Amino acid sequence: FNLTLSLSTLISITPLILLEFHPEVDADTVDWLLGKILTPEPLGGLDLLARVISRTRAGGAIMVVGATPERLLLEADEDLLFRHKPCCPIGGQAREVGDLGGTRPTEGVYGMLSSAECVTLVQRILARLRVGEGEEIQVFQQIPLLPGEPVMSSLSRLRVLTSIYPLHEAPLLQSLQGRWWAGWCGLKPFSQREHWQLLEDIRAYFGEAVALYFGFEGSLVSALLLKSTLSMFLSFYPLRLGNNLVFFTLSSVVWSELFLQGWGEKSKALQRDWGTVVTHQSHSHSSTAAAVPRVAQVTAPQQTLIDAHPFGKMSLRRLQHSVAFLTCTLCLSSILILMYLHLDGLVGDFLLREELSFLFHNILVYLPKIALTVAMAGMDCVAFQLSQGLSLDPEPPGQQSPRQQPLLPEVILSCLFNHFSIHFYRALVLNDLTMVRFHLSVQLATHLGIKLLSATLLCHLRRMRTPPGRAHQEHQSPVLRQITEQSNRPPCDTQTWSYLELLISYCHVMFFSGIYPQCALWCLLTIIAKSCMDLWHLCSGARRPFPRTSPGGNVLWQRVFCGFEALAVLLNSLLLWSSLEFRLLFLKSFLKQIKLTHLYLGSLEGHF
CATH class of the missing domain: 3.30.70 (Alpha-Beta Plaits)
Structure with a gap:
């Protein structure tokens, strides 16, 4: 044979x-x-x-x-074949990812x-x-x-x-993409059963790590939808002067706590339904153990365990890489910020001296801020690629490293410095919250524009690109054409970059929604545009990734988000104190307390 x-x-x-x-x-x-x-x-x-x-x-x-x-x-093994399929009755296990009811030649294996x-x-x-x-x-x-x-x-x-x-398996992939778009990229108000079935279908094709990422993204969108609706309503019908700042700041902390706790419980429930083990001590992150229960992983090759702490172990070599990385990225970002401040000052002086039309006046006002936003987005990409180059242990082809991203805390620090340092400089040093609000609106609108351009142009540019040997490919069989086409795609990275983008939007909401409530709406629209690109990138923009389990990665990113939630409390307190409205409210309340104390003491003197 x-x-x-x-x-x-x-x-x-x-x-x-x-x-x-x-x-x-x-x-x-x-x-x-x-x-x-x-x-x-x-x-x-x-x-x-x-x-x-x-x-x-x-x-x-x-x-x-x-x-x-x-x-x-x-x-x-037996546990893998006959375990219960979540959101699907035992008798209906022949239904595969995105299968609309038709049968397949390999229905027997895909039933189990x-x-x-x-x-x-x-x-x-x-x-x-x-x-x-x-x-x-x-x-x-x-x-x-x-x-x-x-x-x-x-x-x-x-x-x-x-x-x-x-x-890629073309029939399954096309059906999964169709169901994803029919569900508004995961934003359609499904019932819990239908939403979990969609995540199960993603897990059944891409693996648990990708499914948990889309579940986290969907939970963040739902939470931002509620927060942006409340913020926009109260911005049109504001509370008394200064009270709305305190309310928005406190509501951000409560919102974040509810969101992170809700996602933590949901991710545990999903992993229980999927048959994977949820633990906070050590986590199997094997690339050869995706979507398989713990019993089924016994025969898998030995893998390095994940350290779920984002900072990992600090060796001398890693310390050298960390110092070199931070020195390079922060110096480049600081130079760009200084150039922007100098250019913005020159533009301001020019506008004070010259009388320009409304159009040219606004172009000069907006252009430096848009240029800085685009430059900092480019710096994020540079930092991400530089961290890959400084990896201590280069990842062999086809293997999934136990750590999601080398120098992860340094990459996070660099990205947050790029996006937020100019705002905190203006707020805490210059005490100019009006300019902070204006710059935030331009920055967030630019981010949204970049995402929309990516969503609309990338697929068209890919179709316009003519791969080598196109005439020869037309004489090949369909499967050979598919192999040739996918071999020309770039490798699929992990979800680290996607989580970083979500973290930046989350920090915008946590840091600045107290002084600029509309940022929740901007971030919501940006993440919606991003969700349109995420599955397209996995299906059409890159090679298919190997499925992976993700308890360790999920815990790691939950800790990162929780850490910035705690940092946001301190930063919001500093931003509130730098606000003129809050100072007036505080002074008014302080004087009122002094007056009430004086009246109370006066009444006591009259009584005695």
Whole structure:
């Protein structure tokens, strides 16, 4: 029986995992790995389906690895196969991600295994491959693999394999995208059952980490909708002078506490329904254990445990990287801020001397602030990429690092300095809250404009881009065209960047909604535009990520948000004290108390 994948078999096998080789790897190494994958397990192989089908843009070979439904069912254990599917009756487990009721050729395996679980099982099988006794293989010149050495991790570490990623399953992906858009990108007022079913469908395709991110984003949108509605209502019907500042500040703290506690309980409930273990001591963050109960993870390869503390362990090398990173990013950001302040001062002096039309006057007023916002958004990207370059342990292709992002606290500090330092300088040093409110409105409107441009232009620009060899691709089979197209996409990063953007919007609300209540509405609109891009990026903008569990990452980001909630109390107190309205209210209340005390003492003297 020939286990090599033919083109006709390739269309029906799901899931498929792609292995991209370095262009300098010779054909003997590729053929050796292909033979090991095809060889039956009793003879030291994996008994999987595989085929070398094309080459990357750089010239390296691409190998496709898959498994039959029977092979996956044999690999899966009892708890994985027969556990209860959340939001779905036991008898209806044949319904797959976004399936609208039709049947599929592989309905049997998908009735008990989700797409993410199938990818996990194939990845687990690949991780078991070892170099056989007496085998000699030179992957590069004078770089051998020793007997008993794990093949996939060694080839990834040596960069023989430049990339490993699962192939998108087009029918499931299209159906999932359709349901996501039909649900207004997760914003439609579903019942709890329907909303949880949508998150379960995302988890069943992308894994738990992605599903928890979309659940967190949806909870934040719902919370911001309530807060922005209340803020806009009270801004049109304000309380007495100064009282609204105190009310908005206190309401932000209460709102944040309710939101974070609500999401914490919801995430635990979701993980209980999904069969994963919720713990706050140590968290399995294995890339080969996505969406699998704890019992099913026993046979998975050993992985490094996550340190859920955002600062991790501070070694000397990490301290050097941290100091270098902060020095570079904060100095560049400070230079940009000083240039903006100088330019803004020159524009102000020019407008005082010259009489300009209304249009040109507003262009000169808004342009420096818009330019600073765009520059700081660019600085965020620079900081993120620089932190990737300073990673202590470069992540092998196809592996998920135990820490979500190297130098995470430094990246957060850099991004928050970019967005908020100018506002606190004006508020606490210059005592100019009027300019802070104006600058915030321009900054948030610019952020929203960037998101809207990204949502409307990126998909069109991608369609306009003509990949190399387009004429040749038209003669290929559909699955080969799909593989070629997805191999040209960039790798999918983790949700760190997405969480950072949500954190920036959250901090805008927590830090400044007391003095500028409308920022809640701006942040709500920005996150809605961002949610339109998130699933598109996962489905059409990048390669499919390996599914991952996320108890550790979820706890880490909850701690980050809780930490900034505590910081917001102090910063809001300082902003309130710098407000003229609050000082007048405080002085008025203080004088009233003195007057009442004087009257009380006078009445006591008259009584005696």
